[in-house]
Amino acid sequence: MSVAALPHVRGKLTESAPLAPLVWFKSGGAAQWLFEPKDEEDLVTFLRELDPDVPVMALGLGSNMIVRDGGVPGVVVRLGKAFAKIDKVDDVTLRCGGGASGILVSSTARDAGIAGLEFLRGIPGTVGGFVRMNGGAYGREVQDILVEARVVLRDGTVETWPLDKLGYTYRHSEVPPGATVVEATFRGTPGHPEAIGSEMDAIARAREESQPLRSRTGGSTFKNPPGHKAWVLVDAAGCRGLTMGDAQVSEKHCNFLLNLGSATSADIEALGEEVRRRVLESSGITLEWEIQRIGRE
Template sequence: MEVIAAATLPQVRGKLTADAPLAPLVWFKSGGTAEWLFEPADAEDLVAFLRDLDPAVPVMGLGLGSNMIVRDGGVAGVVVRLGKAFAAVEVLDAVTLRCGGGASGILVSSKARDAGIGGVEFLRSIPGTVGGFVRMNGGAYGRETCDILVECEVVLRSGERRVLANADLGYSYRHSSLPEGAIVVSATFRGFPKPSDEIQAEMDRIAAAREESQPLRSKTGGSTFKNPEGHKAWALVDAAGCRGLRRGDAQVSEKHCNFLLNLGNATSADIEALGEDVRARVQAQSGVTLEWEIQRVGVSK
């Protein structure tokens, strides 16, 4: 797939890998390669790379790959993955945390618990990183990222480093207006004082509810479709007779019908086509058009 010559890429202190397999990095364990995968050493490394990179080269951020279908033809340009250098979580005061863009929801919620900061428990249930939460307004159990975000620091595609306030992000349900190619390197979250044992109890409740209702030990992508106004996506999928529906090794989960599964050797094309089958059946049965919540990136084979 490599068409961008290594000699044309800026020098980095981090790691640049050509034709890097993305399937191991995403939850579905399917899909093609990244033309280039960049794992920056730190924010300055990312800034310099994007500043000096040909502006025509597309750039995409990748977190834990939990809410994403990487198509089988792979992703052109550069995929940026933030590693341990971006995973720190710092307690700023009694109610505020500064979190690296690569920090997981489990780490953020655990640090908040230890500091007695409530309101962040819901991040325990979202299998992603801070960068993804900020971009997609990640949410669960009645709360969303926009409820706790004060500001975030991003590196724009141009290499410019900028701090954006909550109000700058145009938040709506599972959406932000974060510019294309921008990478979230940190975010500041604000909660409220709450005893640590109460926070732990809430996190335990959330974890138990997820374990009971979601296929967490499967190759999946999380919630497939957004909840339409006035509806639950899973209920519409179930009513349309799609529970357990298959296409090759791709299946609609029988445990939670808003989850798609890779039973073994499903291609990304199988998974995406199954999602489209579900959308068509729901449209025919209820007249509701389901919108994808899972990001679908790259090109088909």
Template structure:
């Protein structure tokens, strides 16, 4: 029986089990699987908050075919969750049940695939996508420079910044469902709303096509620099944070409501509402995920009491309490 932190690249075809109380055994033979499977894998180092418990199993596929084979063997019987940069996520202290899939270098490429079009791997960063578009003279994707995450995450959540969002530029995306089925979904089929899509739970975005318009690389670069400078000036980028905590309610800015409720600098355990930008929570160094989530709920209560507005979480909260 395997121990926490044990990793496997292949075996004789037998299904591994994890010797940790409460962990879900991965009912999948590893024969032919070329990726890395880790039992009770710590996730805190993969998140911006640097908090949270382990995944029952962490799978890092070698490539697309490897991921498809692995999920086909799971057959949709085990919970599956994709993990990108961990920038807009709280992993709860009890860890994540089932299998967490982390896309590596094989899914991080960006290619020029058509007229003013890029095909981007699900693990590619927003900065890489925007920079590649700049070099090719493709305008309209500069805002991706301001989204701290990977293609898979911001396609799922219709990520946006500085007046633009993914729904404005997405052509379609390639998705693997939890049972291993491979589908292509258009932007219309994702039924995008504000920080929302109809992408099924457990589905993993492995690539996406974005379309821009002709532009001058120098002007595109200048806009990217403006976005980077604006983020640096207004957001606590050099702290352990998770990005924007709450969605902007219609007709309001979340940070203004938090500020109006007197929550700037509010603390709970090792978690704090940022003094620099009140829609950011930060780990001051000793926070648990429970501290961070609890502080968020405290802020929601105070905002509702002061303004009558109920803030909705933008940060994804996953795992066992």
């Protein structure tokens, strides 16, 4: 697919763009094309005119993702600063761009005296990503605060989806492949900035103490099965510290995989599959991946 075959853009379009620098694991191949739209209109026009057979996927902070070593065919869309704006709708409601981080949203809510969004401080991703996967932490999920989401579908159609249309279940929504969440509206409750800040600080401390945040990791690897904690099952299967190549199950929190330096994405994914095999053997429970795995092996 040559550049001549692609629609004209006002943003940035890069061929064979390395994705490893953009994801937390720092591994994996390149995007056939990386598109960083200038604004929503640029994204809409591009998708409307793009060959419908070309695959499209959105990339946020790359925190919950394995990019396979063969790279990603088609177009990877990355929302930049133009999509990170946050506006106060009323005393308890924020309208947030799809490129805004969880830290930015929760901090803005704190400063505005809006409680209930503190848990977003514990989600290492962007609005677009955690709206798509019903991200959650510390007992709350996106479905608890979402009013509606603005979605650009693969064909360039723009729709506003109310909460019930997203069809949320645990770490899943009905946002279709190829669609990009460009905006979401969140509603909290009245609160005092000092109390909200204290809660956010407590979340930050808890994450620092329990998770390998300063490592090359991908966040929580497996979903918690009903009635169980994934890390407990992984630990009970004897997988804490298990290595494969330069990939390791974290000794600090064994639902996290680490790239110790030179692990390939194949190493990381193979280690995850070995953990799943051992957990099934020891407990009879099949762990489901929470981390998204994309691209060609």
